[in-house]
Amino acid sequence: MSKSFGDVWIFGDYRDYFQNRITLQLIAKGKDLAEMLNTGTTVVLLGEQVHQYAMEYVAHGANTVMVAEHPKLKEYEVETYTTLLSQWVKSYRPEIFIAGATSFGREFFPRLAKRLRTGLSADCVDLEVDPKSLLLVQTTPAFGGELLAEVVTPDRRPQMATVHPGVFRELPHNSEAVGRIIYPDVDVFPEPRVKVIRSRPPIKGKVSLEDASVVIAGGMGLRSKEQFELLYELAELLEGEVGATRPAILSGWADEERLLGQTGKSVKAKLVISIGTSGALQFTTGIQGAETVIAINRDPDAPVFRIVDLGLVADAAAVLPILIETLRRRL
Amino acid sequence: MIKYRESKISAHHNYLVNDMLTPGFVVGEPDKQGGFYFLADKVLAGESMPRISCRLLEEGSGNLLVELNWNRIQSNPKACIHQSIPGGFQILLSSGNVLLEVQTQAFANGYLTRIKARLYDEKGFLRIEPLGDSIKVHDAEKPVLDSPFSFSP
Amino acid sequence: MNIVVFIKQVPDVPNIRIDEQRMTIIREGVESIINPLDCVALQAALELREREGGRITVLSMGPPQSEEALREALAAGADKAILLTDSAFAGADTLATSHVLARAVSKLRPFPDLLLCGMQTIDSDTGHVGPQIAEELDLPQVCGVNEIHVDGDLLVLKRLSEGFLDTIRAPLPALLTVSKELCPVSDLSLGAVEAAFTQKDIIRWAAHDLGLHPDEVGLAGSATHVRKLRQPAARTGGRIVTGSPQSIVDALIRKLESMSILDEED
Numbered sequence: 001m002s003k004s005f006g007d008v009w010i011f012g013d014y015r016d017y018f019q020n021r022i023t024l025q026l027i028a029k030g031k032d033l034a035e036m037l038n039t040g041t042t043v044v045l046l047g048e049q050v051h052q053y054a055m056e057y058v059a060h061g062a063n064t065v066m067v068a069e070h071p072k073l074k075e076y077e078v079e080t081y082t083t084l085l086s087q088w089v090k091s092y093r094p095e096i097f098i099a100g101a102t103s104f105g106r107e108f109f110p111r112l113a114k115r116l117r118t119g120l121s122a123d124c125v126d127l128e129v130d131p132k133s134l135l136l137v138q139t140t141p142a143f144g145g146e147l148l149a150e151v152v153t154p155d156r157r158p159q160m161a162t163v164h165p166g167v168f169r170e171l172p173h174n175s176e177a178v179g180r181i182i183y184p185d186v187d188v189f190p191e192p193r194v195k196v197i198r199s200r201p202p203i204k205g206k207v208s209l210e211d212a213s214v215v216i217a218g219g220m221g222l223r224s225k226e227q228f229e230l231l232y233e234l235a236e237l238l239e240g241e242v243g244a245t246r247p248a249i250l251s252g253w254a255d256e257e258r259l260l261g262q263t264g265k266s267v268k269a270k271l272v273i274s275i276g277t278s279g280a281l282q283f284t285t286g287i288q289g290a291e292t293v294i295a296i297n298r299d300p301d302a303p304v305f306r307i308v309d310l311g312l313v314a315d316a317a318a319v320l321p322i323l324i325e326t327l328r329r330r331l
Numbered sequence: 332m333i334k335y336r337e338s339k340i341s342a343h344h345n346y347l348v349n350d351m352l353t354p355g356f357v358v359g360e361p362d363k364q365g366g367f368y369f370l371a372d373k374v375l376a377g378e379s380m381p382r383i384s385c386r387l388l389e390e391g392s393g394n395l396l397v398e399l400n401w402n403r404i405q406s407n408p409k410a411c412i413h414q415s416i417p418g419g420f421q422i423l424l425s426s427g428n429v430l431l432e433v434q435t436q437a438f439a440n441g442y443l444t445r446i447k448a449r450l451y452d453e454k455g456f457l458r459i460e461p462l463g464d465s466i467k468v469h470d471a472e473k474p475v476l477d478s479p480f481s482f483s484p
Numbered sequence: 485m486n487i488v489v490f491i492k493q494v495p496d497v498p499n500i501r502i503d504e505q506r507m508t509i510i511r512e513g514v515e516s517i518i519n520p521l522d523c524v525a526l527q528a529a530l531e532l533r534e535r536e537g538g539r540i541t542v543l544s545m546g547p548p549q550s551e552e553a554l555r556e557a558l559a560a561g562a563d564k565a566i567l568l569t570d571s572a573f574a575g576a577d578t579l580a581t582s583h584v585l586a587r588a589v590s591k592l593r594p595f596p597d598l599l600l601c602g603m604q605t606i607d608s609d610t611g612h613v614g615p616q617i618a619e620e621l622d623l624p625q626v627c628g629v630n631e632i633h634v635d636g637d638l639l640v641l642k643r644l645s646e647g648f649l650d651t652i653r654a655p656l657p658a659l660l661t662v663s664k665e666l667c668p669v670s671d672l673s674l675g676a677v678e679a680a681f682t683q684k685d686i687i688r689w690a691a692h693d694l695g696l697h698p699d700e701v702g703l704a705g706s707a708t709h710v711r712k713l714r715q716p717a718a719r720t721g722g723r724i725v726t727g728s729p730q731s732i733v734d735a736l737i738r739k740l741e742s743m744s745i746l747d748e749e750d
Binding site: 015016020078079082102103104106107108110111113114115117118119120121122123137138141142143144145146147148149150151152153154155156193194195196197198199200201214238262270271273281284292294296300305306307308309310311312313314315318319322323326327330331 | 495577578579582606607608609610611612614615616618619620624625626628640644645646647648649650653654655658706707709710711712713714715716722723724725726727729730732733735736739740743745746747749
């Protein structure tokens with residue numbers, strides 16, 4: 001009756017859920033992959049009092065949620081989670097198992113993959129099922145993002161990958177959805193060797209790049225902190241947020257919470273205006289989820305122009321004051 | 332294969348039964364005149380209240396205590412009391428003891444209802460009893476309702 | 485406290501160039517460096533040895549020229565360097581790499597108390613090898629550590645995880661991967677360079693020294709295969725505009741209008 005063999009599995013990562021929607025993004029992608037494989041999408045959910053997440057996952061498209069509810073699963077613990085999920089995998093044999101490349105995903109999935117003696121690719125920016133071989137093609141940045149590698153796991157199962165947050169778009173919430181919930185019997189757990197004694201939640205800044213509909217992104221082409229600060233004026237006029245490349249942050253022009261890209265945040269904005277950024281992939285992975293990208297750069301050969309809808313070849317220092325003045329007049 | 336339990340789950344509202352989420356369930360036979368039943372019906376999107384209908388009987392005698400229809404008292408031969416509590420209601424016996432408690436927790440995008448009760452059928456069999464912060468249903472026949480229950484005309 | 489530091493020699497990524505025909509990295513003329521976060525791990529090991537005593541062993545798997553990275557580590561103060569090199573190791577994914585490194589650690593006597601590496605490398609950037617070594621050796625692991633305190637045979641650690649500041653207790657022996665916040669490293673001080681090149685030997689272990697069959701290492705022992713390398717796809721339909729600053733602003737304003745971000749002027 002209850003076949004879950006061959007499903008696409010998604011790790012239910014709910015810490016800081018209302019900020020971090022990675023699991024919902026993975027469900028949406030998981031459904032595409034599952035359709036190609038003619039199978040279902042299952043989210044595995046471990047924790048204490050996780051009912052609401054189970055419901056959210058169904059509302060966002062999961063066919064099945066597999067739940068372990070236990071006080072000892074309250075904290076994210078690599079070894080406990082590895083032991084439990086490796087048993088589940090051996091028992092239910094998913095074809096694909098993906099997790100968000102969150103701090104925990106990146107710490108826990110390698111250990112799980114090793115225990116299962118299977119392959120794992122890191123921080124993928126795309127996943128597709130090859131229609132011929134039906135293998136999962138895992139696209140992952142290499143050499144600092146200069147190249148993309150297409151990785152496959154030909155023989156071992158499940159095919160595992162962690163996925164960069166923000167590269168896939170979640171499905172809308174559907175209250176009418178009905179799914180299946182499975183509670184596998186859970187054994188007693190050994191005392192974990194690594195214990196989180198204290199976990200201080202993040203101090204929430206006002207910056208919410210992930211949810212902004214307009215993002216102004218600045219890079220080294222702005223040449224000074226003073227120039228960079230013009231971006232805040234521009235952002236205010238367009239009711240947007242300011243993001244920055246890693247070099248701009250290292251130069252002290254903006255705080256870490258504004259970091260865009262592979263090691264920072266990914267946006268799903270309607271519009272990104274990228275100013276003085278050269279367009280290294282570490283950065284552009286953070287803005288590729290935007291509907292429209294406009295870039296201003298004085299170098300016509302800047303790689304950033306390869307990914308834009310509109311490329312403006314100009315010196316930001318000359319353009320910014322005129323642009324701000326024009327907008328101020330118009331609004 | 333690891334042993335497991337399984338249920339349907341609604342994206343909108345569930346009841347917690349046997350430590351599982353379920354969109355709805357029924358114990359006993361609602362259509363059988365005078366007999367025990369407990370129906371926790373499927374709650375439709377847009378509604379935030381659970382839908383509890385039941386015929387509750389006295390332990391031992393099997394006499395009717397109270398009958399609820401969609402959370403409201405319909406028939407009340409033993410003068411039970413309907414009392415509102417935060418997020419739900421209680422049905423008290425005239426002695427003041429709690430016969431049934433129904434409480435709904437609201438999440439950001441959904442609802443979860445917990446029930447507390449110890450209920451017997453007309454033959455004196457225990458059909459529903461407390462488990463953790465909700466109930467356990469003894470029936471092997473416990474069907475999962477993923478669409479609203481329809482009574483016979 | 486005996487510490488093992490895993491280091492990897494990597495191309496200096498900001499300076500790499502790509503052979504666009506063959507879709508490979510042009511290694512000629514690109515300097516090889518120790519992966520920067522592995523330098524942080526080594527620096528942390530040096531500081532721990534200062535406080536706790538013990539010896540530092542650096543381990544690297546790679547082609548013969550990785551010896552340079554190990555020499556540098558010796559120059560910085562490591563006590564012993566082991567190079568795991570064998571043509572059979574080539575093409576390894578993280579599963580196969582961690583297998584070789586874990587096997588090498590299990591040969592060390594005494595077994596180390598602490599294993600350190602960078603939380604990721606700049607070339608492949610997976611961050612998998614540390615946790616996978618820990619798994620193979622059945623050691624506890626903590627990733628992205630930015631503070632290490634040793635209290636007897638216990639570690640008290642701090643790390644940032646999705647913005648949460650975690651304080652963590654772990655027993656020794658353990659494997660930690662370190663973040664750049666752990667200690668500032670500009671350049672390792674290579675005080676003893678000369679000595680490192682003349683007095684200290686680098687131990688070399690090949691597959692058979694580790695009791696490894698060629699099937700369980702390198703490409704053969706890997707679960708993943710790179711099917712293709714490619715350059716990030718260009719977005720299509722992009723329009724490039726040049727001109728005076730005013731005409732640039734006009735083009736931008738028209739775009740904002742067409743997207744209804746800005747109302748059209750009457």
